Every structure is written in structure tokens, then in C-alpha cells.
Amino acid sequence: MFPNLNNLPVYDTTGVHERIARFCSRSIKSSSKIEGLKLALSMIDLTTLEGKDTKGKVQQLCYKAMHPHDSLKNIPTVAAICVYPSYVGVAKKALEGSDIQVASVATAFPSGQSTLEVKLSDTKFAVDQGADEIDMVISRGEFLAGNYQFVFDEIAAIKEACGKAHLKVILETGELETLDNVRKASEIAMYAGADFIKTSTGKIQPAATLPVTYVMFDAIKDYYLKTGKMIGMKPAGGISTSKIALQYLVMLNEVLGEKWMNKKYFRFGASSLTNDILMQLVKAETGIYQSINYFSKD
Amino acid sequence: MQKKDTSIFKAAWTYDEAPESTDHIQIKKKYELFIDGKFTKPIKGNYFDTINPATNKVIASVAEATTEDVDVAVKAARKAFGSWSKLSGKERGKYIFRIARLIQERAREFAVIESLDGGKPIRESRDIDIPLAANHFFYYAGWADKLEYAFPNRTPKPLGVAGQIIPWNFPLLMAAWKIAPALATGNTVVLKPAETTPLTALKLAEIIQESGLPKGVVNIVTGAGETGASIVNHPDINKIAFTGSTGVGKYIQKAIAGTQKKLTLELGGKGANIIFEDAAIDQAVEGIVNAIFFNQGHVCCAGSRLFVQESVADLVIQKLKDRMETLIVGNPLDKNTDIGAINSKKQLQTIENYIKIGVNEGGEIYQPKCNFPKEGNWCEPTLFINVSQSHRIVQEEIFGPVLAIQTFRTIDEVIEKANNTPYGLSAGVWTQNGSKIFHLTQKLEAGVIWANTFNKFDPASPFGGYKESGFGREGGLHGLKPYLKFE
Numbered sequence: 001m002f003p004n005l006n007n008l009p010v011y012d013t014t015g016v017h018e019r020i021a022r023f024c025s026r027s028i029k030s031s032s033k034i035e036g037l038k039l040a041l042s043m044i045d046l047t048t049l050e051g052k053d054t055k056g057k058v059q060q061l062c063y064k065a066m067h068p069h070d071s072l073k074n075i076p077t078v079a080a081i082c083v084y085p086s087y088v089g090v091a092k093k094a095l096e097g098s099d100i101q102v103a104s105v106a107t108a109f110p111s112g113q114s115t116l117e118v119k120l121s122d123t124k125f126a127v128d129q130g131a132d133e134i135d136m137v138i139s140r141g142e143f144l145a146g147n148y149q150f151v152f153d154e155i156a157a158i159k160e161a162c163g164k165a166h167l168k169v170i171l172e173t174g175e176l177e178t179l180d181n182v183r184k185a186s187e188i189a190m191y192a193g194a195d196f197i198k199t200s201t202g203k204i205q206p207a208a209t210l211p212v213t214y215v216m217f218d219a220i221k222d223y224y225l226k227t228g229k230m231i232g233m234k235p236a237g238g239i240s241t242s243k244i245a246l247q248y249l250v251m252l253n254e255v256l257g258e259k260w261m262n263k264k265y266f267r268f269g270a271s272s273l274t275n276d277i278l279m280q281l282v283k284a285e286t287g288i289y290q291s292i293n294y295f296s297k298d
Numbered sequence: 299m300q301k302k303d304t305s306i307f308k309a310a311w312t313y314d315e316a317p318e319s320t321d322h323i324q325i326k327k328k329y330e331l332f333i334d335g336k337f338t339k340p341i342k343g344n345y346f347d348t349i350n351p352a353t354n355k356v357i358a359s360v361a362e363a364t365t366e367d368v369d370v371a372v373k374a375a376r377k378a379f380g381s382w383s384k385l386s387g388k389e390r391g392k393y394i395f396r397i398a399r400l401i402q403e404r405a406r407e408f409a410v411i412e413s414l415d416g417g418k419p420i421r422e423s424r425d426i427d428i429p430l431a432a433n434h435f436f437y438y439a440g441w442a443d444k445l446e447y448a449f450p451n452r453t454p455k456p457l458g459v460a461g462q463i464i465p466w467n468f469p470l471l472m473a474a475w476k477i478a479p480a481l482a483t484g485n486t487v488v489l490k491p492a493e494t495t496p497l498t499a500l501k502l503a504e505i506i507q508e509s510g511l512p513k514g515v516v517n518i519v520t521g522a523g524e525t526g527a528s529i530v531n532h533p534d535i536n537k538i539a540f541t542g543s544t545g546v547g548k549y550i551q552k553a554i555a556g557t558q559k560k561l562t563l564e565l566g567g568k569g570a571n572i573i574f575e576d577a578a579i580d581q582a583v584e585g586i587v588n589a590i591f592f593n594q595g596h597v598c599c600a601g602s603r604l605f606v607q608e609s610v611a612d613l614v615i616q617k618l619k620d621r622m623e624t625l626i627v628g629n630p631l632d633k634n635t636d637i638g639a640i641n642s643k644k645q646l647q648t649i650e651n652y653i654k655i656g657v658n659e660g661g662e663i664y665q666p667k668c669n670f671p672k673e674g675n676w677c678e679p680t681l682f683i684n685v686s687q688s689h690r691i692v693q694e695e696i697f698g699p700v701l702a703i704q705t706f707r708t709i710d711e712v713i714e715k716a717n718n719t720p721y722g723l724s725a726g727v728w729t730q731n732g733s734k735i736f737h738l739t740q741k742l743e744a745g746v747i748w749a750n751t752f753n754k755f756d757p758a759s760p761f762g763g764y765k766e767s768g769f770g771r772e773g774g775l776h777g778l779k780p781y782l783k784f785e
Binding site for chain 1: 307311313470579580634730750
């Protein structure tokens with residue numbers, strides 16, 4: 001069902017930034033900090049999306065996903081590995097026996113500038129290789145040109161091609177520029193069948209920001225109130241420190257609340273965040289910050 | 299719109315205590331009066347206790363100034379006026395700058411003491427009260443040597459001794475609002491802080507001493523209403539500046555009738571916060587929260603009457619309730635606290651009494667569940683839905699975290715209702731339509747009107763009331779005028 005885009009809530013940028021400042025002023029200490037850090041770790045989509053990716057690189061990353069820091073007890077694994085379609089098979093095999101999901105970008109990632117035919121076959125290939133989740137990109141050019149129906153139809157077609165795989169729809173908010181556009185694109189994605197909405201590819205600046213994520217939370221909340229369906233959220237790109245991750249979690253906690261506070265409904269698309277969280281967790285246990293060289297880089 | 303159970307959005311992750319440390323502050327057990335540059339024992343030797351409203355424990359004992367003490371203070375101020383008023387503006391400005399810098403340097407200590415003595419959350423005293431107080435001194439320091447440019451072709455002269463009486467809701471900030479323009483214009487000051495929150499003003503006295511300001515230019519006398527009356531009735535005072543309740547404001551105006559004393563009053567309010575259907579609703583909800591729950595609602599310009607356009611009323615109220623569930627009420631010194639302690643037992647009784655009146659009047663009450671500490675003065679953030687202009691809780695100033703919500707249909711209707719109050723201090727307008735904002739700001743009778751925001755203050759912006767909310771302006775260029783005469 002194509003959503004009614006005429007009556008969407010509007011956003012006042014200054015007001016949104018003020019609200020974000022309130023989330024960022026929350027002081028997270030002691031056991032609530034450890035709880036938050038572990039939760040954040042469990043929500044990471046550990047990502048490598050580079051032209052120079054190889055089988056070896058992906059296998060190493062998969063091992064890291066399963067064994068983030070073995071000298072630390074009682075820590076979760078990350079939620080998923082995120083790779084290009086050509087490495088889905090490699091990742092699937094490497095992660096065998098774990099409950100870590102394999103996510104694959106598809107649909108001519110990151111620009112999305114290709115035909116629907118190519119995008120569908122890109123998606124089907126990833127699914128056939130065993131991808132549990134597909135991270136697609138929307139056609140931002142068509143969106144900005146006002147061809148909302150085109151964007152909607154494309155998402156719906158990819159959703160169908162996903163079969164059982166979960167669909168994350170990347171809005172690439174850095175190219176949409178206004179918060180009102182972010183809301184509109186979120187609405188189109190959710191009504192077209194997205195299981196998750198996601199901010200960014202990580203290839204465009206700015207990538208994920210708190211204000212953009214806030215607006216997407218608001219869209220998810222309203223969508224739930226209207227349809228009863230829970231949509232997940234994935235900010236991606238630029239979330240590199242524990243401090244920023246905790247700010248996202250505070251916002252998640254106070255806007256969407258406990259039902260969304262798990263990896264089923266919230267993910268961080270990140271790579272260097274993992275080690276920063278591990279460093280903080282080790283510090284919480286030992287009282288000492290260790291050198292970054294004590295944490296494996298895969 | 300299909301209604302779903304919205305308790306699903308409830309937060310699950312509770313934050314551990316994050317208290318601001320208090321070991322860096324210095325509070326004496328006993329405070330004297332600050333007269334003629336020295337801390338002086340009160341003539342009659344009486345003291346009163348100042349209490350931490352979050353624990354109801356005594357923090358310090360403070361001297362009570364009687365008529366005799368006020369007389370000594372006024373004489374000191376009169377004596378100092380001679381040389382202070384003749385000092386060049388540039389030199390006066392230097393002293394004011396110095397005070398501003400010293401406040402900044404000790405901002406953390408000021409913030410903690412403000413929260414201890416008054417009950418406001420440390421987030422507000424740290425991020426709003428103290429920085430704004432310093433900014434007021436900085437701002438008026440800049441005017442001190444430019445008065446002739448501020449009032450071209452006129453010769454501005456200081457009035458003499460200013461008697462200043464300030465309230466308990468923003469203790470240091472109100473002291474700054476009063477003292478900074480008075481000093482910039484060459485007046486001398488006798489200031490009385492409120493009896494429940496004297497500590498930061500006395501800390502300011504220490505800073506003033508440290509700054510080397512000539513003795514007698516600023517005198518700070520502590521005490522309750524009688525001390526204030528002694529200032530108001532003192533024959534050698536040239537100007538009274540008062541911020542507080544409308545009742546006391548009326549008393550002061552009567553008391554000085556027939557004298558040469560100049561007067562500015564900044565009194566109560568019952569601000570209208572108006573949400574149109576074309577507003578950014580989510581930010582408007584945040585604006586409602588800032589308008590009424592800022593400083594526990596102890597704000598004269600609080601947006602205590604909410605008007606919501608009927609087409610979005612259900613949505614706004616639902617979102618407001620959801621938002622209120624995430625407000626953290628409790629220990630003012632915890633960095634995560636959104637709403638602190640009610641300033642005094644007496645004020646808590648006043649608020650509770652109004653809540654009772656609201657319930658008896660048939661208002662639909664909503665309060666989120668709060669985990670209050672065992673001791674101290676606490677009040678839930680409270681909504682009264684479906685009330686009308688005829689309800690007492692809509693007409694009277696409560697000065698607490700209590701919001702009266704009405705709906706409206708048309709612009710003319712909401713303007714009429716917003717102005718249908720003896721007060722006229724503040725108002726807020728929420729719409730994404732710019733021309734609607736200007737239409738309303740022309741018609742609303744309020745001294746300050748915010749558009750798509752609320753409770754924002756800046757030293758450069760004049761502040762003051764219409765009608766029974768007072769007269770005279772504080773802040774900005776306008777704030778200089780009440781301290782000057784023109785020859």
C-alpha cells in the first residue's frame with residue numbers, strides 16, 4: 001500500500017538538535033554503562049565493503065565476529081557480518097555453527113544507479129548464496145526528482161526477491177539532506193515492505209547522525225501506532241566510539257523503548273566500534289585502559 | 299487513527315546514579331550580611347536556616363537583616379555612590395568584567411550550590427543559570443562606557459541607590475539581572491536574595507570582595523519579607539527593582555506611592571503556549587515540556603496554559619504523556635535528573651493545594667509514576683486535560699509543574715483566550731507558517747513571545763511584562779533605562 005505522503009509530520013531542525021543535546025547529556029555510569037556496552041556489541045553488523053576485499057579478509061572478519069575478545073568472559077558476539085554478495089558464501093561457511101547472521105549489500109550498492117533487472121539479480125544471487133539479510137539502497141535520484149512511486153515499486157520488488165531474507169532499506173540520508181525528506185523516504189520504505197530502515201551506505205558524508213536517526217525512530221513509532229508492525233532501525237557509518245554508541249542507545253531507550261532494545265530491532269553498521277567497546281569493557285573490568293594493540297584488528 | 303497500547307514504548311534501561319561531586323565546594327556554617335565591602339554581623343543577632351529542599355536538611359545559617367541593618371547598608375551604598383558614579387564608564391566596566399570572569403572560573407561551585415540550596419537539577423544550574431548569569435555581567439560590562447551612544451543626544455545620569463529584591467527560582471541569575479545593569483549605569487546597590495535561596499548571592503558577595511569593587515557599591519542583606527519591606531520603605535533609596543509575586547508587587551507599588559522612588563516590577567504570569575496543527579508536533583511536545591517542567595515550573599514566564607488546535611489535540615496529548623514517562627524526577631545533583639525538588643515545603647503545599655482544586659473542579663489529571671527519594675519536597679509533573687478558561691487552575695499562577703490543557707479551533711479564538719488573563723508575561727507559538735507567527739505576535743499581550751521554542755533567555759534580549767505581570771524591562775539596551783535619568 002502506497003503511503004499518504006501529503007500529511008506527514010514535519011520537523012524543526014533546531015528543535016530536533018535541542019532534543020538530541022538532551023540525550024547526549026545523559027550520564028551513563030557503572031553497571032548501566034557495562035549493560036549498554038554489551039548490548040551495543042551484540043547489535044553490531046561487523047562490516048567490510050571494500051573493493052580490495054578478499055576471501056581471506058572476510059574469513060578473518062568472521063572469526064573476529066565469533067570471538068571478539070576471548071580473554072573477556074561473558075561478552076556477546078556481534079549480530080551479523082555485512083559483506084558484498086560475492087563473499088556471502090565465504091562468510092556463511094566461516095560462520096557455520098554460530099547464530100551470527102550474514103547480511104549482504106545488494107542492488108548496485110552504493111549508488112543504486114542501475115536497472116531493476118540488475119538489482120533483482122544482484123539480490124537473488126546474494127539470497128541464493130545464503131544471505132540472511134539484504135541491505136538495499138533506494139534510488140535517491142528518483143526520490144529527489146519526486147518519483148516516489150518508482151522508489152516504492154523498486155523496494156517492493158526487491159522485497160519479493162528477498163524471499164525469507166530480511167530486507168534493510170538504506171535511505172542514504174546524507175544525500176536526502178532535509179529531515180522532512182528523511183521522514184518521507186522512511187515512510188515509503190516501511191510501507192513498501194522494509195523490515196529495517198537504515199541511514200547510510202557509509203560511502204557518503206554525512207553518514208549516520210543522531211538527528212536523522214531520531215526522525216527515523218519517530219517514523220517507526222508512528223508506523224507501529226498505525227499498523228501494529230515493528231520495524232527495525234540501523235544507523236550506519238561514522239559510529240566509531242562507545243560514547244557515540246551509548247548516545248544512540250539512550251535515544252533508542254527513551255524514544256522507542258524496551259521492545260526495540262535488542263539486535264532483532266536495532267543494529268549498528270560499524271567496523272571500528274567493536275574494538276572501542278571491547279576496550280571500554282576491559283577497562284570496566286580491570287580499571288585500566290589497555291593499548292589498542294591488545295585488541296585484534298581483522 | 300488506530301489506537302495501540304503505547305506502553306510498548308516504555309524505556310527499559312535505567313541509568314545508574316551519576317551524582318555531581320560536592321567535595322569541591324565551600325559552604326560556611328554561618329553567613330553574615332555583606333555591607334560596605336565586609337561581612338558584618340546583624341545588629342540584632344538573629345539568624346535563620348537555609349534548607350536543602352531535596353533532603354530538608356539545614357545547609358547553613360544566615361543572618362537576618364532588620365531595618366537597622368538595611369539602614370547601615372543604604373548609608374554605605376549612598377556613601378559609595380559619590381565616587382562610583384563619578385568613575386569613568388570604562389573603569390566601571392572593568393570591575394563588571396572581572397565579576398563575570400570570576401563567576402565563570404567558579405561556575406562549577408556555583409552550579410552545585412545553586413542546586414543544593416534551591417533544588418533545581420544540576421543540568422540546568424550548570425548549563426543555564428550560571429553561564430547566563432556570567433553572560434549578563436559580560437553584556438552590561440560592555441555598555442558601561444557606551445551609555446551616551448545608547449541614548450544619543452541625551453545625557454544619561456545614574457539614579458543613586460537601588461534597592462533590589464529577588465526571588466528564589468533563579469537566585470544567582472536574578473542577582474545578575476539586577477546588579478549588572480545597576481553597576482553599568484553608575485548606581486550602587488542594596489540587594490536582598492530570597493530567604494530560601496540566599497547562598498549563591500552570598501557566594502557572589504565573596505566574588506565581589508575578591509574583584510576589588512569599591513566598598514559599599516554592592517551590599518547584600520539577607521532576610522525574609524520584613525527585610526524586603528525595610529528596603530522598600532527606606533527614605534534614601536532612589537529606585538526599587540523587584541521580581542516576585544504579583545501580590546507583593548502591588549504592596550510595593552502602594553508603599554512607594556507619593557515618593558520619588560522609581561520602580562520596575564517583574565511579577566507573575568500564566569503564559570499561553572499555543573500549538574497549531576501545522577506545527578512540527580514532535581518538537582512542539584518538547585517545547586511544552588521545556589515550557590512547564592523547566593525548573594519544576596518555578597518560572598514566572600512558564601507556559602502553564604497549553605492551547606492545542608483541536609485537530610491535533612489527541613496526538614499532542616498522547617505524545618506528551620509518552621514523553622513525560624521518560625522524565626527523571628529526583629536528586630537535583632544527579633546529572634540525569636530532569637526535574638528536581640520543589641523549592642520549599644510552603645511552595646509544595648501551594649502546588650498540592652492547586653492540584654486538589656483542579657481535581658475538585660473536574661479536570662482530568664495525568665501524572666506519570668515517579669520514584670521519589672524518601673526525604674525532600676517532590677511533585678509529579680502534572681497535566682490537567684479538558685479544562686476551560688473558567689477553571690481556577692487555568693486562571694491562577696501555580697508556580698509548579700502543573701499544566702492546564704485547553705483546545706481551540708480558530709486563530710481569533712486562541713488569541714482571545716490567550717489574552718483573557720490578568721497576566722501578560724510570556725507566550726509561545728508553534729507553527730511552521732511564518733506569517734501566522736507574525737500575526738500572533740502582533741496580537742498577543744505578552745512581554746516575551748517565543749516562536750517554535752520556549753524559555754530561551756539572552757542578556758541582549760529585553761524581558762518584562764504587560765498588565766499585572768509588571769512593567770519595566772530587564773536585559774538588553776532597554777534594561778539600562780530603568781537605572782538612568784536624563785537631563
